[in-house]
Amino acid sequence: MTIETGHAAQSYDAVPRKGRPARRAPQPAGSGELRKALLFADIDDGTLSRLSADARIESLQDGDTLFRQGAGVTDLSFVVSGYVKLTRIAPSGRQALIGIRSIGEMIGEAPTGGDEIHLVSAESVGATRVLKLPAPRFVRLLKESPALCAAVIRNSKESIARLVGEIETLKSQNADQRLAQFILSLCPPGEDRCRFRLPYDKRLIAARLGVKQETLSRAFAKLRAHGVRTETRNVQVESVAHLADQCDRLGPSQH
Amino acid sequence: MTIETGHAAQSYDAVPRKGRPARRAPQPAGSGELRKALLFADIDDGTLSRLSADARIESLQDGDTLFRQGAGVTDLSFVVSGYVKLTRIAPSGRQALIGIRSIGEMIGEAPTGGDEIHLVSAESVGATRVLKLPAPRFVRLLKESPALCAAVIRNSKESIARLVGEIETLKSQNADQRLAQFILSLCPPGEDRCRFRLPYDKRLIAARLGVKQETLSRAFAKLRAHGVRTETRNVQVESVAHLADQCDRLGPSQH
DNA sequence: CGCCGACTTGAGCAATCTCAATCATGGTGG
DNA sequence: CCACCATGATTGAGATTGCTCAAGTCGGCG
Numbered sequence: 229m230t231i232e233t234g235h236a237a238q239s240y241d242a243v244p245r246k247g248r249p250a251r252r253a254p255q256p257a258g259s260g261e262l263r264k265a266l267l268f269a270d271i272d273d274g275t276l277s278r279l280s281a282d283a284r285i286e287s288l289q290d291g292d293t294l295f296r297q298g299a300g301v302t303d304l305s306f307v308v309s310g311y312v313k314l315t316r317i318a319p320s321g322r323q324a325l326i327g328i329r330s331i332g333e334m335i336g337e338a339p340t341g342g343d344e345i346h347l348v349s350a351e352s353v354g355a356t357r358v359l360k361l362p363a364p365r366f367v368r369l370l371k372e373s374p375a376l377c378a379a380v381i382r383n384s385k386e387s388i389a390r391l392v393g394e395i396e397t398l399k400s401q402n403a404d405q406r407l408a409q410f411i412l413s414l415c416p417p418g419e420d421r422c423r424f425r426l427p428y429d430k431r432l433i434a435a436r437l438g439v440k441q442e443t444l445s446r447a448f449a450k451l452r453a454h455g456v457r458t459e460t461r462n463v464q465v466e467s468v469a470h471l472a473d474q475c476d477r478l479g480p481s482q483h
Numbered sequence: 484m485t486i487e488t489g490h491a492a493q494s495y496d497a498v499p500r501k502g503r504p505a506r507r508a509p510q511p512a513g514s515g516e517l518r519k520a521l522l523f524a525d526i527d528d529g530t531l532s533r534l535s536a537d538a539r540i541e542s543l544q545d546g547d548t549l550f551r552q553g554a555g556v557t558d559l560s561f562v563v564s565g566y567v568k569l570t571r572i573a574p575s576g577r578q579a580l581i582g583i584r585s586i587g588e589m590i591g592e593a594p595t596g597g598d599e600i601h602l603v604s605a606e607s608v609g610a611t612r613v614l615k616l617p618a619p620r621f622v623r624l625l626k627e628s629p630a631l632c633a634a635v636i637r638n639s640k641e642s643i644a645r646l647v648g649e650i651e652t653l654k655s656q657n658a659d660q661r662l663a664q665f666i667l668s669l670c671p672p673g674e675d676r677c678r679f680r681l682p683y684d685k686r687l688i689a690a691r692l693g694v695k696q697e698t699l700s701r702a703f704a705k706l707r708a709h710g711v712r713t714e715t716r717n718v719q720v721e722s723v724a725h726l727a728d729q730c731d732r733l734g735p736s737q738h
Numbered sequence: 739c740g741c742c743g744a745c746t747t748g749a750g751c752a753a754t755c756t757c758a759a760t761c762a763t764g765g766t767g768g
Numbered sequence: 769c770c771a772c773c774a775t776g777a778t779t780g781a782g783a784t785t786g787c788t789c790a791a792g793t794c795g796g797c798g
Contacts, residue, residue: 403754439754440754442754446754460762
């Protein structure tokens with residue numbers, strides 16, 4: 229599955245959109261902002277304030293490129309608000325969505341000191357603010373702080389768990405099941421009947437699930453029979469438990 | 484794609500194979516053995532010998548289970564010889580291959596101290612030997628050795644890179660392209676015309692590429708037209724460069 | 739020799755993609 | 769306030785890809 233944005237896939241950012249104002253100048257960030265990054269949840273104040281010395285907040289508009297696959301890693305970034313999508317371009321030119329990061333999450337991998345390059349490209353989805361820490365300072369503190377080290381390892385393990393889940397999903401579930409699972413993951417816990425808003429547009433959801441937009445639309449249609457109503461971006465689930473039950477039965481027709 | 488071993492998918496190890504001798508008793512391992520684990524390539528001798536204190540080597544036969552998804556992590560393991568496949572069972576009961584580890588590679592994730600459970604199940608492929616380090620000792624040393632910490636982080640980043648590549652492949656290439664890429668990855672570097680042996684059977688290769696065995700067989704047949712000859716497990720590639728070229732053209736028919 | 743497992747091949751089917759037309763919907767300018 | 773346009777979403781029809789089921793081949797091993 230590849231992502232097709234409105235413009236040609238290979239050059240989605242070669243031509244600036246008309247009337248787009250320039251990216252806003254970066255703002256300095258205090259250690260209070262850093263604390264909101266999940267990676268730093270357990271880091272002591274001292275280390276954190278040292279980290280924040282030249283941290284800054286940048287505001288991005290929809291479609292702005294944060295960094296490109298293959299470029300050198302200069303910063304460690306986190307989402308402050310909005311979403312950032314991570315994509316990868318295959319040699320064939322096809323673009324595959326690797327993940328979407330939201331508030332508090334790290335964007336890309338933590339630098340560790342070697343000369344490192346980005347594994348993926350990062351692009352904002354809608355108006356987005358990101359926190360950027362220059363890599364060299366982070367690397368220096370990483371070497372001094374076992375707690376920071378432990379946090380990075382924990383974070384990596386979470387990334388791995390997420391990617392493993394993604395592969396499992398891609399290999400063992402069809403489009404309908406993937407959508408059902410995605411919807412279930414959005415349902416607020418505790419309630420059986422619920423109503424919420426999709427976090428981003430269906431084109432992006434389709435890319436996330438690894439299907440074409442049309443296929444996603446048909447999958448939504450099929451889920452209507454199982455108590456999932458949608459009107460544009462609003463979703464209503466009749467019964468979370470029932471949907472979870474049906475999930476397996478959406479699989480390939482057993483003979 | 485799911486894995487179908489010779490036995491039923493859900494219970495591939497519930498019934499011991501007839502005539503199988505008991506798993507051989509574990510052998511103690513010296514720090515020389517540890518050095519062969521890629522994770523420890525840059526670790527100092529002192530730390531390594533402390534790590535090796537209660538390390539042991541275990542011999543497994545084809546299909547032996549090393550650990551199961553969801554079970555507690557008691558050891559950190561490495562492949563000494565042979566292969567270990569990592570799989571995951573979806574709620575639906577379908578089993579998806581997550582990865583295959585070979586000599587020197589770590590099996591599963593490094594424990595970090597919390598109460599952790601295995602993300603995947605691990606099962607030997609053919610006769611295999613593994614090195615096992617008890618988790619508690621590893622965790623203790625991890626806290627004391629920044630070098631070990633750095634090694635774990637580096638290792639995690641490699642895992643992530645591998646998983647990201649896997650997702651890209653699954654989302655943006657068809658079966659023929661995935662096979663071509665897989666074959667290219669096996670070709671010894673430097674030679675344009677080459678000949679080698681497949682590392683494991685085609686059933687496992689199919690699972691690794693996320694297709695059925697039959698589909699893999701047809702993909703091999705299609706590659707014959709591009710200079711890939713196979714006779715059972717032996718492969719001969721006419722021209723690596725040519726195959727790499729054709730890789731993109733194996734994609735969906737462009738109109 | 740005959741069986742068994744791994745592999746191949748064929749035919750039909752199901753899931754998904756592609757292409758194309760249509761239908762909202764929200765924003766913009768007149 | 770409304771016509772109009774751009775974008776996203778839906779729907780339909782047909783092509784493709786990969787899966788399922790089934791049969792057949794091949795090679796090794798008891």
